[in-house]
Amino acid sequence: MAGVLLVNSNCRTGARLLQDRPDVRLSVITIEKYRHFYDPGTDVELVDSVADLTGVRLAALRIRERHPFDWVVAPSEWSVQAGGYLRSYLGLPGPGYEVANAFSNKFVMKQKLAAAGLPVTAFRRLEALGDTVEAARHLGWPVVVKRVCGGGAGYVVVVRDADHLREVFAEDSRAAMRTAPFPLMAERLVDIEAEYHCDGVVVDGQVRFAAVSRYFAPVLDSVGGVIGSYTLPDHDPEARLIADLHTQVVDALGLHDGVTHLEVLKSPSGYLIGEIACRPGGGGITDQIRHQYGVDLWDTFLDLATGIGVDVARAPRDDHMIQYMLPRPAGTVTAITSRDEILRLDCVVDASITTRVGDTVRGPVDSSTYAGVVVMRAATAGDIDRSIAAVDAAFHIDVTDPARTTVPAGGGPTP
Secondary structure, eight states: OOOEEEEEEEEEEHHHHHHHHTTTEEEEOOGGGGGGGGGGTTTEOOOOOOOOHHHHHHHHHHHHHHSSSSEEOOSSGHHHHHHHHHHHHOOOOSSSSHHHHHHHHHHHHHHHHHHHOOOOOHHHHHHGGHHHHHHHHHSSEEEEEEESSSSSSSGGEEOOHHHHHHHHHSSEEEEEEEESSSSSEEEEEOSSSSSEEEEEEEEEEEEEEEEEEESOOHHHHTTTTTTTEEETTTTTTHHHHHHHHHHHHHHHHOEEEEEEEEEEEEEEEEEEEEESSSSSOOOHHHHHHHHHHHHHHHHHHHHHHHHHOOOOOOOOOSSSEEEEEEOOEEEEEEEOOOOHHHHHSEEEEEEEOOOOTTTTEEEETTOOSSSSSEEESSSHHHHHHHHHHHHHOOEEEEEEEEGGGEEEEEOOOOO
């Protein structure tokens, strides 16, 4: 039986799958907020933050006295660095700290990609928010300000000018960016014509699988509304170009084994690498890939992270698989369409509704906030819009927010 240490924050899927593996003796480092992810009797150490490398290291040493482990699994964006740090510190297999940092620290990532000659937006590190004005002198207004560590569009802010900088960061909703102990960076804001994701599997330093999808619309423009994507056929020229960029990014950052999620932006000047993670993508992406190609990215990720060999076979596809993250407005839910109603649609392959009547979300929503996921198959590009329109007509969510009492799904793509 393999001794496995899971360092995790908000990744429920990885937590559940590891607990269900009969050949794993699991220990966990997490925070109080997510203690309920784990079954009674699970060996759990709580820390204030999985981003606190010292606290995580001390917790891991306490666990080793009880249950020695040979593998460290870090499936959440917040835990990637800690996982790499522990592997380097304890001499364990898997991505060490330098690689994990390059895949989770956006400033370091951009430095390495730029040094490799890969296309990225112009960027500068910020020591404090006030440095944004000086950075904009070099980058040009407007700029995008973001924390270099962590995920979610909630920590990414477009700033038009110096006055807007003062205005936007005075808001209570930006307190996390003002006070969090993470560096900041600024990037030049570019016009985005389209955004893509490429989800891959790397084994022995070689990309063995890469699937390219196009988002309905750029994610930053979609926060609070509809977020989703559809796979591109293997013969699509953009799919081949982005898959090649993915291979170059993996080489530049030095990943030997793992699952990747790459974001690519199409601008008037060409394709730009947004960022890459060494974990499965969020939302409905893993369901999308599993239904289209028969590749389970979560099982593959856990196998590679625990030393189990994988054999990934990709079946060529000419059609499209759509993953549609149903919108979830702030407020308390009073009514929502059921999963069974969605599954009655001919185009739907699978669906999950994770929001229930009575659930409450307060404050601004970000790209990780959604009511559920619908997976659809479209034989042709024209069928994409028709499939999404069918879900638009079927799905409704009612909340107590008087400004948005009934919010239909709305807003599909035009390929």
